[in-house]
Amino acid sequence: MAVSAARVAVATAVSLAVHWLLRSFLQAQHPELGLLLLAAVFLGIAATGNAGAANAPPGPAAVPVFGNWLQVGNDLNHRFLARLSARYGPVFRLRLGVRNLVVVSDPRLATEVLHTQGVEFGSRPRNVVFDIFTANGADMVFTEYGDHWRRMRRVMTLPFFTARVVQQYRDMWEAEMDAVVSDISGDGAAQQAGFVVRRRLQLMLYNIMYRMMFDARFDSVDDPMFVEATRFNSERSRLAQSFDYNYGDFIPILRPFLRGYLNKCKDLQTRRLAFFNNNYVEKRRKVMDTPGDKNKLRCAIDHILQAEKSGEITSENVIYIVENINVAAIETTLWSIEWALAEVVNHPAVQRKVRDEIKAVVGDDEPITESTIHRLPYLQAVIKETLRLHSPIPLLVPHMNLEEAKLGGYTIPKGSKVVVNAWWLANNPELWEKPEEFRPERFLGEEKSVDATVGGKVDFRFLPFGVGRRSCPGIILALPILALIVGKLVRSFEMVPPPGVEKLDVSEKGGQFSLHIAKHSVIAFHPVSA
Numbered sequence: 151m152a153v154s155a156a157r158v159a160v161a162t163a164v165s166l167a168v169h170w171l172l173r174s175f176l177q178a179q180h181p182e183l184g185l186l187l188l189a190a191v192f193l194g195i196a197a198t199g200n201a202g203a204a205n206a207p208p209g210p211a212a213v214p215v216f217g218n219w220l221q222v223g224n225d226l227n228h229r230f231l232a233r234l235s236a237r238y239g240p241v242f243r244l245r246l247g248v249r250n251l252v253v254v255s256d257p258r259l260a261t262e263v264l265h266t267q268g269v270e271f272g273s274r275p276r277n278v279v280f281d282i283f284t285a286n287g288a289d290m291v292f293t294e295y296g297d298h299w300r301r302m303r304r305v306m307t308l309p310f311f312t313a314r315v316v317q318q319y320r321d322m323w324e325a326e327m328d329a330v331v332s333d334i335s336g337d338g339a340a341q342q343a344g345f346v347v348r349r350r351l352q353l354m355l356y357n358i359m360y361r362m363m364f365d366a367r368f369d370s371v372d373d374p375m376f377v378e379a380t381r382f383n384s385e386r387s388r389l390a391q392s393f394d395y396n397y398g399d400f401i402p403i404l405r406p407f408l409r410g411y412l413n414k415c416k417d418l419q420t421r422r423l424a425f426f427n428n429n430y431v432e433k434r435r436k437v438m439d440t441p442g443d444k445n446k447l448r449c450a451i452d453h454i455l456q457a458e459k460s461g462e463i464t465s466e467n468v469i470y471i472v473e474n475i476n477v478a479a480i481e482t483t484l485w486s487i488e489w490a491l492a493e494v495v496n497h498p499a500v501q502r503k504v505r506d507e508i509k510a511v512v513g514d515d516e517p518i519t520e521s522t523i524h525r526l527p528y529l530q531a532v533i534k535e536t537l538r539l540h541s542p543i544p545l546l547v548p549h550m551n552l553e554e555a556k557l558g559g560y561t562i563p564k565g566s567k568v569v570v571n572a573w574w575l576a577n578n579p580e581l582w583e584k585p586e587e588f589r590p591e592r593f594l595g596e597e598k599s600v601d602a603t604v605g606g607k608v609d610f611r612f613l614p615f616g617v618g619r620r621s622c623p624g625i626i627l628a629l630p631i632l633a634l635i636v637g638k639l640v641r642s643f644e645m646v647p648p649p650g651v652e653k654l655d656v657s658e659k660g661g662q663f664s665l666h667i668a669k670h671s672v673i674a675f676h677p678v679s680a
């Protein structure tokens with residue numbers, strides 16, 4: 151490999167600068183790291199020769215080995231990426247060590263990635279941590295586009311993602327939601343002083359999903375099984391969403407220093423999957439193996455086990471379907487409910503309007519059910535506005551192109567991580583009127599033709615569930631669940647900030663994919679007299 155004198159000079163300057171920069175925060179933990187980095191920078195000089203692939207999208211100049219990582223840092227959140235798009239355009243590229251990140255920030259190019267070239271960009275990038283949490287793509291959410299993904303999605307559709315499933319379970323959802331209303335109604339202190347309703351809503355969503363999946367439920371927030379399930383899942387989210395492992399992902403030579411972190415992930419995943427398997431999957435397997443039809447095909451996992459029996463999927467795939475539902479279904483919906491409640495508390499006029507609509511359309515005696523929400527357009531506009539302003543997955547789940555591809559006239563190197571900044575599409579002032587305002591009326595006025603949908607007539611400015619092949623199949627459950635719980639709570643309670651507080655804090659906190667409220671709201675629930 152020939153290295154010119156000029157390149158050696160650049161390498162020396164960059165190496166010393168980088169060495170100096172990193173010494174303070176890395177060397178304290180790993181003194182040998184400084185020298186290793188220095189060596190890595192030199193070795194990386196030749197490798198970066200092809201980093202700026204011909205006709206690559208624009209982006210900031212990259213330094214050897216680290217690329218743009220030292221400039222842009224770890225927290226590549228939706229707001230920061232939107233600011234970069236103002237400078238570099240609707241498609242730009244960042245080099246993060248050996249990784250290529252391509253960011254798409256306008257509706258036309260989003261259409262390309264998600265729809266027109268949906269196959270080309272239909273894979274998912276993984277990283278050292280996700281390889282562990284998905285057994286190298288034995289799951290569905292993070293696997294490559296191809297036969298395995300198609301099979302998994304097909305097997306999951308019938309038991310989870312059809313209108314028939316909604317019909318089958320809607321009474322159960324409503325019962326779980328009515329139990330929340332009844333618990334709050336019976337708690338005078340919570341009504342006046344307020345409380346963090348998140349944990350109770352989390353129990354509701356676990357019960358909804360575990361009843362659909364396993365025909366199993368938890369008794370209370372103190373149920374040891376609930377405590378264990380939520381602990382396992384939140385630890386998984388914490389480890390997978392953290393930015394702390396980026397250095398080992400971006401710079402392979404540093405991977406040995408991630409060993410402790412990766413062992414922690416492996417250990418957690420082993421115990422977590424054993425928890426799902428021993429307590430839930432095996433129980434259903436036994437029922438399915440018992441002669442007689444009484445308990446057959448009662449819940450989603452029974453259908454999945456049937457697919458296993460017929461040889462369509464493996465037992466490892468079965469457990470990863472369970473893992474995917476735990477990851478994809480519950481917290482996303484919970485974050486959305488938390489955002490919606492915080493916004494209706496902070497906008498009493500909106501809250502009143504929802505209540506008035508329910509009173510006018512449903513009356514005081516008729517229950518709010520899955521079939522009534524279609525008659526409540528303002529309530530639905532509140533849900534849409536929540537998802538627009540606070541998309542729980544603001545950059546969608548990252549996409550990836552298995553082969554070199556073209557986008558917006560640029561060449562996208564194969565294996566690039568391609569993110570669509572869905573939050574920016576829905577909050578760009580050039581595309582929306584006063585997007586920073588929480589104003590559900592927009593969806594009944596100037597934006598009334600815009601729907602939350604993943605197919606059919608899609609407006610590519612509003613993609614909270616993505617669109618196309620890798621879009622969220624859970625939308626069919628999530629939208630009615632969101633509208634039902636918000637409608638039921640607003641009907642029964644005037645929700646206000648706790649005494650002494652004027653407005654709820656709606657600051658954001660993000661992870662690698664997620665966007666949730668930073669401080670779980672304390673809300674006082676004043677009963678509404680009919």
Ligand code: HEM
Pocket residue numbers: 264290291292303310474475478479480482483486541542543546547548549614615616617619620621622623624625627628
């Ligand atoms: C408000 C709640 C939810 C939101 C905002 C949401 C959003 C999303 C988004 C943005 C994606 C990625 C789309 C893309 O990459 O283009 C996704 C994927 C997915 N979601 Fe959801 N989701 C929600 C609820 C659910 C529920 C309730 C389930 C299951 C019951 C679910 C299951 C999935 C699955 C399995 C995928 C992966 C699809 C694939 O890779 O083929 N989601 N979701």
